[in-house]
Amino acid sequence: xxxxxxxxxxxxxxxxxxxxxxxxxxxxxxxxxxxxxxxxxxxxxxxxxxxxxxxxxxxxxxxxxxxxxxxxxxxxxxxxxxxxxxxxxxxxxxxxxxxxxxxxxxxxxxxxxxxxxxxxxxxxxxxxxxxxxxxxxx
Numbered sequence: 001x002x003x004x005x006x007x008x009x010x011x012x013x014x015x016x017x018x019x020x021x022x023x024x025x026x027x028x029x030x031x032x033x034x035x036x037x038x039x040x041x042x043x044x045x046x047x048x049x050x051x052x053x054x055x056x057x058x059x060x061x062x063x064x065x066x067x068x069x070x071x072x073x074x075x076x077x078x079x080x081x082x083x084x085x086x087x088x089x090x091x092x093x094x095x096x097x098x099x100x101x102x103x104x105x106x107x108x109x110x111x112x113x114x115x116x117x118x119x120x121x122x123x124x125x126x127x128x129x130x131x132x133x134x135x136x137x138x
Contacts, residue, residue, distance in 0.1 A: 001119040001126050005091065007047070007133040010034040014084040015044050015133070016097060021115055027093040027108040030101070032084055034133065038072055041088045045070050045130065052078075052126035054116060065116055067091075067128060078112070080105045 003026075007017040010033050017029040031044040050067040057064045057077060065078040073089055081092040083101045093109050094102025102108075119126060 001116070001124050003052070003126075003128045005029055005128060005130045007031075007034070007044075007131060010044070010133050014100070019093060019112070021112070026112055026115075027095060028097045028102060030081070030084065030087065030092045030094065030097070032087045032089055042084075043089060045073050045076055045089060045091075047130045047132040050128045050130070052116070052128050054120050054126075065113070065126070078109070080109045 002022055004020040004023070005017050006020070007015055009016050012033055015031040015034055017031070019026045019029050032042050033044060035043045045067065050070060052065045053068055054063050055066045056062070057066075060077075060079060067076040070076050076089050076091070078091045078093065081087060081090070082094070082103070082105055086092060092102055092105055093112055095104030095108045097103060116126060
């Protein structure tokens with residue numbers, strides 16, 4: 001299964017994007033801003049291709065998607081949240097968005113998670129391709 005996150009716009013507070021599963025629109029996304037230098041807990045992961053694993057998160061006390069081998073980042077997950085205050089470098093899904101936040105994050109996460117679990121149970125590799133905002137290098 002291939003997830004593609006197309007980043008659409010990034011400002012000083014947040015990065016909005018759209019997430020596709022095997023080429024089909026799944027949901028909107030919100031991340032921390034894209035920055036040339038990492039600010040711990042306040043920077044989106046670099047654009048690139050990452051393997052995903054479904055692993056237990058002690059912080060969230062449940063199994064969540066984890067991005068593997070992200071340069072200079074650890075513990076980057078896809079999880080429920082609405083604003084950049086909820087991300088700390090992670091990717092948040094939503095069914096809709098305003099100019100500053102996501103809406104329907106739980107609903108979007110549950111629908112995405114169900115697809116990831118099904119693919120994982122069918123022994124499919126899980127990949128996330130993050131594409132940069134046009135004109136921004138990361």
